[in-house]
Amino acid sequence: MRWFRPLAVTALCTTLLAGLAACTTSPTGRSQLLLMSNEQLGEMGAKAFDQYQQKLPAADAPNQRYVQCVAQAIVAELPAEQRRQNWEVEVFQADEPNAFALPGGYMGVNSGMLKVAENQAQLATVLGHEVGHVLANHANERASTENATELGLSVLSSASGVDSASGEQLMGLLGMGAQYGILLPFSRRHESEADTIGLELMANAGFDPRESVALWQNMQRAGGSAPPEWMSTHPSQGQRISGLEAGMPQALDAYENARSAGRTPNCSRP
Numbered sequence: 001m002r003w004f005r006p007l008a009v010t011a012l013c014t015t016l017l018a019g020l021a022a023c024t025t026s027p028t029g030r031s032q033l034l035l036m037s038n039e040q041l042g043e044m045g046a047k048a049f050d051q052y053q054q055k056l057p058a059a060d061a062p063n064q065r066y067v068q069c070v071a072q073a074i075v076a077e078l079p080a081e082q083r084r085q086n087w088e089v090e091v092f093q094a095d096e097p098n099a100f101a102l103p104g105g106y107m108g109v110n111s112g113m114l115k116v117a118e119n120q121a122q123l124a125t126v127l128g129h130e131v132g133h134v135l136a137n138h139a140n141e142r143a144s145t146e147n148a149t150e151l152g153l154s155v156l157s158s159a160s161g162v163d164s165a166s167g168e169q170l171m172g173l174l175g176m177g178a179q180y181g182i183l184l185p186f187s188r189r190h191e192s193e194a195d196t197i198g199l200e201l202m203a204n205a206g207f208d209p210r211e212s213v214a215l216w217q218n219m220q221r222a223g224g225s226a227p228p229e230w231m232s233t234h235p236s237q238g239q240r241i242s243g244l245e246a247g248m249p250q251a252l253d254a255y256e257n258a259r260s261a262g263r264t265p266n267c268s269r270p
């Protein structure tokens, strides 16, 4: 039963759950139902990151330095709460062009993604987008709105940690339990929101926002007839590129301001 449709969220927020759940507004102004706490999500993020680390070998030091350099520039532009977080950033040796950011302060990039992202600004596009999902609480929102009914609100509100039975169930819901399924099949709305946030972040950090369009074109080319997982969970390329182009004048202004303010990242790509 799926009665937690987006349209119903506002109504739910104002009535049924007003005293119980966190109803909030996303960075782009959407009404959101968020039933899980930051602590719960942070624990899940930590566990999922740990699983990823156990399954994949780390890439070499120059690649680690390169991605950390770009990640640092992005993190410096985050809102205070997330900026102060101690972000763990790691590059994994894996051909699939994948990347993710997780609640709790974790970023991972597969070495295959570093071939698709041809320069630091394109990598900033990837990281900005992934961090955008985290800033906008998309994992929390998805679990809360789509699955609250099936799981039962009591389970959601009583889940104390990822090791409990209900915690395992939540991990599954978030797509963090199985294989490398750390990335969620985010909705189109979540995708454009992450694009918007990512574009702003990269421009504020001093990366050329026009490279975002090039990155998505590279992703499409890399995909061929069977798109890589990262792309297949990120649908609608045409819409995505027109969305980025719509935000470009503002992003270019932010980029110019960042450059004049001395934010000129220079991360050397191995």
Ligand SMILES: [Zn+2]
Binding pocket: 129, 130, 133, 186, 190, 191, 194, 233, 234
């Ligand atoms: Zn995404």
